[in-house]
Amino acid sequence: MSRKNFAATLIMLVVGCGVFWLEIRKTNFQILIHQAITLNWWWLFVAFLSMFLSFFFEALVLKVLLRNRDDELHHWWNIIRIPWIQALFNAITPFSSGGQPAQIVALVQSGVEVGRGSSVLLMKFVIYQTIVLINFIIAMVFQFERIAQHFSGLAILIIGGFLIHIFTIGILLMVMFYYRLTRKLAIGIMKIIGLVVSSKKKERWTKNVLDKIDNFYQESLVLKQEKTKVFKASVLTFFQLLFYYLVVYFTLLALHVDHVNIVEVLIMQIMIVMITSIFPIPGGTGGAEYSFKALFSQYVSVPSTLILGMFIWRFITYYLGMFLGIIAVAFKPINERTQSRVRGGKINNEEPF
Known part of the structure; x- marks a missing residue:
């Protein structure tokens, strides 16, 4: 891992510790330790297992999308390390x-050609965002009115997260189906931006934006042709998210909070995902913890229990991925077939991250 990424990881760990310290400094430590000792360890194990299953299904998505290609990945280590690396770098970047x-x-390290890797990850991204949005719409239909009534502050954040997802998917769909119009709009927007920045910056930014639009459009043509793969990947992504959402439910059971409704808990977790998406801080640190306390305080009346649950849930869904990502970066792929060139430039094989 490069010094820059190591520093970013260390900073996020320190920030996370700071957030938890602010939460527990007024808590009775003896009570907190007693509750930790008396946890239901079976349900805690299931919570960890659920997160590992989420990573596993994400790896299956990659395996499906890479299937029947010359550079298909066969070794499971080469596949499973990709979601772990994603978890690490998602956690340390805004x-x-x-x-x-x-x-x-990571894909190029394993021998996947960079253009094909970009195409596969683009499919994965579009599918993931779509399934998240579908889950959120279902959640809103069943629970949003009650959340808006009891948590008006959170309702605003939830709407913000929803609008960001709609905007993201809307841009992607415009490029896919209205390519020329999107290109013209981008050029027009960059002309307006050019009024407040130097012409050199405007030209560079315009080129970058248009290149991304062109690349995305070319990749979207592949996406439209591989409908069977897209369907299978969508089903696997649903299970990936389901096991991720279930972590909080199993965490509550580990805390002996067994009077919760699993459907309500899943919906609450979906809301948290939407809320954290609008925070520019890596991992949504601060926003995730606040959302957890606000949404799940109705189930956990004892403050120390709520804080312990927040710590367990946050460790499993956030910090665990960081630690696994560090392991994935440290150990290279099996039978590595590194591509020596990427779009005309060389990859630094010694320290790619």
Whole structure:
């Protein structure tokens, strides 16, 4: 791992510890320790297992999308390390922006051609965003009115997250189905931006934006042709998210909070995912913890129990991925077939991350 990424990881761990310290500093430590000792360890194990299953199904999505290609990945280590690397770089970059390029590097390390890797990850991204949005719409239909009534502050954040997802998918669909119009709109927007930045920056930014639009459109043509793969990947993504959402339910059971409704808990977790998506801080740190406390305080009346549950849930869904990502970066792929060139430039094989 490069020094820059190591520093970012360390900073996020320190920030996370700071957030938890602010939460527990007024808590009775003896009570907290007693509750930790008396956890239901079976349900805690199931919570960890659920997160590992989420990573496993995400790896299956990649395996399906790479199937029947010359550079298909066969060794499970080469496949499972990709979601772990994504989890690490999503966790240490604003708006999870580092996960996508880190996955491309990891795929190239395993012998996948960079253009094909970009295409597969693009399919994966579109499918993931679509399933998240579908889950959110279902959740809103069943629970949003009650959440808006009791948690008006969170309702605004939830709407913000929803609008961001709608905007993201809307842009992707415009490029896929209205390519020329999207290109013209992008050029027009960049002309307006050019009024407040130098012409050199405007030209560079315009080229980058248009290149991304062109590349995305070319990749979308592949996406439209492989409908069977897209369907299978969508089903697997649903299970990936389901096991991720279930972590909080099993965490509550580990805390002996067994009077919860599993459907309500799943819907609450879906809301948290939407809320954290609008926070630019890596991992949505601060926003995720606040959302957890606000949404699940109705089930957990004892403050120390709520804080312990928040710590367990956050560790499994956030910090566990960081630690697994560090392991994935440290150990290279099996039978590595590194591509020596990427779009005309060389990859640094010694320290790619």
